[in-house]
Amino acid sequence: MAEIVGIRFKRAGRVYYFDPAGNDLEVNDYVVVKTARGLELGRVVIAPTQVLASEVTEPLKPVVRKAEPEDIERAQEFEDKEGEALAECGKLIAKLELPMKLLGAEYNFDGSRLTFFFSATERVDFRELVRQLNSRFKVRVELRQLGPRDEAKVVGGFGRCGRPLCCMNFLTEFSPVSIKMAKEQDLPLNPLKISGVCGRLLCCLAYESEQYRAMKERLPKQGQRVSTAMGPAEVVGSNPLKETVLVELESQATVELPLSEITIEEQPSKED
Numbered sequence: 001m002a003e004i005v006g007i008r009f010k011r012a013g014r015v016y017y018f019d020p021a022g023n024d025l026e027v028n029d030y031v032v033v034k035t036a037r038g039l040e041l042g043r044v045v046i047a048p049t050q051v052l053a054s055e056v057t058e059p060l061k062p063v064v065r066k067a068e069p070e071d072i073e074r075a076q077e078f079e080d081k082e083g084e085a086l087a088e089c090g091k092l093i094a095k096l097e098l099p100m101k102l103l104g105a106e107y108n109f110d111g112s113r114l115t116f117f118f119s120a121t122e123r124v125d126f127r128e129l130v131r132q133l134n135s136r137f138k139v140r141v142e143l144r145q146l147g148p149r150d151e152a153k154v155v156g157g158f159g160r161c162g163r164p165l166c167c168m169n170f171l172t173e174f175s176p177v178s179i180k181m182a183k184e185q186d187l188p189l190n191p192l193k194i195s196g197v198c199g200r201l202l203c204c205l206a207y208e209s210e211q212y213r214a215m216k217e218r219l220p221k222q223g224q225r226v227s228t229a230m231g232p233a234e235v236v237g238s239n240p241l242k243e244t245v246l247v248e249l250e251s252q253a254t255v256e257l258p259l260s261e262i263t264i265e266e267q268p269s270k271e272d
Contacts, residue, residue, distance in 0.1 A: 002053045004060060006046025007033060012153070014172045020048040021062035030067035032109065039109040041067060041075045071109075078107035085137065089116050092132055100124045103146060103154045115142045119151045149174050152198040159196060159204075166203050177201040181209040184216065215240035220264050227263040230255070 005025055006015045018033055025031065029044045086105040093102060100120040107114055114137055118124075126143055133141040146154060153167040167174070182194050182205055196202045219238045220226055226233055230249055237246035243259045 001050045002056050002060075003048050003050055004046075004056070005031075005044060005048045005063065007031060007042040007063075008045045008172075009040055009042045012168055012170050012172060015045055016042075017046075017056075017060060019060040019062040021064075023063050023066050025063070025066065030072055032064045032067050032071060034061055034064055037108055038113060039064065041071060041109050074111075075109060078109075078111050082107060085114060085116075088136060089129075089133060092129055092136075096129055098124055098126060098129060100126070101151075103151055111139065113140045113142065115144055117144050117146050117154055119146050119148070148198040148200055152196065157197050159202075161204075165197065167198075171203060174203065175206050177203060177205050181205040184209060184212050212240055215243065219243070219245060219259060220262070225265040227265055228255075228257060228261065232265075233262075 003020055004017045005020045007018055008015050016035075023031070025044050025048055027044055027047050031042055031044060033040055033042055082105040085107075086102065089105065090102050093100060099122055100118045103117040103119060105114065105116050114133075116133070124145075130141055130143060149167065152165055153171075156168040157165055159165055163169075177200070179189065179201065182189060182201070185205070185208065187194055187205075194202055194205065216238070219240060220235045222235050222237065224235045226235060226245070226247060228247060228249070233247035233249045233255075235245055236248045236254065238244065239246070239256070244256050245259060245262055246254060246256050247262065248254050
């Protein structure tokens, strides 16, 4: 058996697993861990638990220690300085006339590295910008380009539903979303109506996709002949959530009936 602890570095960020290394940890405890970017301050979101050693695909890095009050205070001080760094970088971008959109700035735990996030529609030569930023802040500076979805996650905002964006609120990873999901839910295929602020298909299209697919399998397809208490009819629509079927009678009247009140007529085989 192996012991693991789940740690998150950002509010809606991905959960990473570490070896508790004997530290007595509980959910919401802050810890200091070593990552590829150096020491980082993270928050425990999954308490230490035992798992089969075979489930651990790679060696886990150990938790360095439980964070002290001064660690949290120092992290807050660096976070407060990120706004100043962002403003300074914005001035340099304007001065150098670079075609890029600055999105955010982030210091690592000990302040030895400063990362700027940006988006751009074309290739940007930012070597001079990095040189001037290194000279200005006296730390190692990195620039990281983000795609449309990650940009929305960093900047934040509100969706067409009026609620905070899912990606910045609780989504830890971006799931694949396809136009087929919108079709299965009978949504208008107007890109303006099924796209998020990032310009990509709404992440929420995937939330109920499986449920719609399962419910639609129980309903007759459009154009199918059915029998009702009011006589033969043809299916012209359906409502998967209500489990009702919209049918057109021979009198050309259209009625909505529960699935339980219709009988699907068997289609004649091609041999007949």
